[in-house]
Amino acid sequence: MKQAKCIVNKHFKIADIDERIYGSFIEHMGRAVYTGIYEPEHQTADEQGFRKDVIEAVNELNVPIVRYPGGNFVSGYDWKDGIGPKEQRPTRLDYAWLSIENNQFGINEFADWSRKANTQGMIAVNLGSGTPQEAGYFAEYCNIDKGTYWSDKRREHGYEQPHNFKVWCLGNEMDGPWQTCALTAQEYANKARETAKILKWVDPNIELVACGSSSKEMDTFPEWDRTVLEACYEHVDYISLHRYYEYEQDKASFLAAYHDLDDFIHTIKSTADYVKAKNRSDKVMMLSLDEWNVWYIKHMDTKRWQWAPAIAEDVYSLMDALVVGGLLTTIVNNADRVKMACLAQLVNALAPIHTAPNGGVLKHATYYPFQQVSRYGRGSVYRNMVVCGEVETDKYGNVPELATVTTYDESNNEMAFFVLNTNLEQDITLDLQIEEFGELQLIEQQVLTGEDLFAVNSFESPQNVKPVSIDVTSKTDTQFQFILPKTSWTMLRFKQL
Numbered sequence: 001m002k003q004a005k006c007i008v009n010k011h012f013k014i015a016d017i018d019e020r021i022y023g024s025f026i027e028h029m030g031r032a033v034y035t036g037i038y039e040p041e042h043q044t045a046d047e048q049g050f051r052k053d054v055i056e057a058v059n060e061l062n063v064p065i066v067r068y069p070g071g072n073f074v075s076g077y078d079w080k081d082g083i084g085p086k087e088q089r090p091t092r093l094d095y096a097w098l099s100i101e102n103n104q105f106g107i108n109e110f111a112d113w114s115r116k117a118n119t120q121g122m123i124a125v126n127l128g129s130g131t132p133q134e135a136g137y138f139a140e141y142c143n144i145d146k147g148t149y150w151s152d153k154r155r156e157h158g159y160e161q162p163h164n165f166k167v168w169c170l171g172n173e174m175d176g177p178w179q180t181c182a183l184t185a186q187e188y189a190n191k192a193r194e195t196a197k198i199l200k201w202v203d204p205n206i207e208l209v210a211c212g213s214s215s216k217e218m219d220t221f222p223e224w225d226r227t228v229l230e231a232c233y234e235h236v237d238y239i240s241l242h243r244y245y246e247y248e249q250d251k252a253s254f255l256a257a258y259h260d261l262d263d264f265i266h267t268i269k270s271t272a273d274y275v276k277a278k279n280r281s282d283k284v285m286m287l288s289l290d291e292w293n294v295w296y297i298k299h300m301d302t303k304r305w306q307w308a309p310a311i312a313e314d315v316y317s318l319m320d321a322l323v324v325g326g327l328l329t330t331i332v333n334n335a336d337r338v339k340m341a342c343l344a345q346l347v348n349a350l351a352p353i354h355t356a357p358n359g360g361v362l363k364h365a366t367y368y369p370f371q372q373v374s375r376y377g378r379g380s381v382y383r384n385m386v387v388c389g390e391v392e393t394d395k396y397g398n399v400p401e402l403a404t405v406t407t408y409d410e411s412n413n414e415m416a417f418f419v420l421n422t423n424l425e426q427d428i429t430l431d432l433q434i435e436e437f438g439e440l441q442l443i444e445q446q447v448l449t450g451e452d453l454f455a456v457n458s459f460e461s462p463q464n465v466k467p468v469s470i471d472v473t474s475k476t477d478t479q480f481q482f483i484l485p486k487t488s489w490t491m492l493r494f495k496q497l
């Protein structure tokens, strides 16, 4: 059998993990909001129309921050349409998804839903058709206590306490020709900087995210990021990254997505550090990977001018779940610079949680690796020194066949180790050597694998693709050996004695 070795040492800590790297995203897109998180007629709906079965699935996923209201949607959205008495809210055309938006769910409903789902909001403002002034009014409505036009309006609408949203995104993917009122890099840079000034005047305690390139494939990447950062460096706290993957022809390339994401993050880090030097700044720019996932965008079917159409409802397979696991290892290993990340998205639209209108909740295969890492990948992340073979990929050349990450949480003395074996043919024996943490007891081992990489979950067979637990002996040690099945995702948990 193939052999590999991984050494983890307590002296090689990468960073403390900001829990917001386990964020997600709810956009007014397809059925994410309507018949997703909000369905007043549903049998589990609470008094506000929020589906309690969905809240339960979100709670189990441990998502500390949720981006809202878009996405492409935000670039044509007037937040004022979604406040005040519901019967007076206008029905509009949504240019992003060519859908009908009836505005029954707006910012106040989102604030209430977030509290119930045990999460906080990351709010995007409209820098497409919207203006810096309207963004300022939005922040005033949400975050100012009282005594101004917009803060008093919020009180009139039944919300005495400000929502105090802490994180605000300065638009969305403004480099994309598909965006409502897309901008050039310099136009966006100026608009984002002026909006940033207003938002921080309104509330100096907030954090701001500037739009980076919407993907590595954009012709303007990474020049866009440089231009934006040069103009906005001292006004913003994060630059955003968006990245989606889909299986095309070559399984090895798809499984190596973790490697490509690492490359993307490194390019943006380098670009930000170049601007730091050029601007003679002391500040280190942090990254917000506020959209990432597997997305079968080429299969997307747009239905014109329907309310809550079923669009982008990808049914994720075992292979997709393995890729999501690999991407998570990259995100956590970059926790020194990636302080926020959002699995895009959360419910129905390219999401781990699927709902049937008037029916049940289904957890797609991708739900599980996310849940494991979000739940146990807490505390700090440590460098893994890995010796392993390589796989040949069409897209990225030769890539290490294992993607790994180790976290240790001082608050409960628990360590978690996650590993993706991308080898399509062979199991691998892994020697795991854990140094300077003292004796550890293996307390849990779960493996996600299967013969059929295209297997999925369905309402008829909801547990078809799910990690299985393996019996662990109560052995304590500093060295362990495990078999990693071909194309598998493994979680190991240890308790420090």
Ligand code: AHR
Pocket (backbone or CB within 6 Å): 027, 070, 071, 072, 073, 172, 173, 242, 291, 344, 345
């Ligand atoms: O998450 C789906 C879409 O992907 C978002 O609306 C947009 O920002 C990105 O292109």
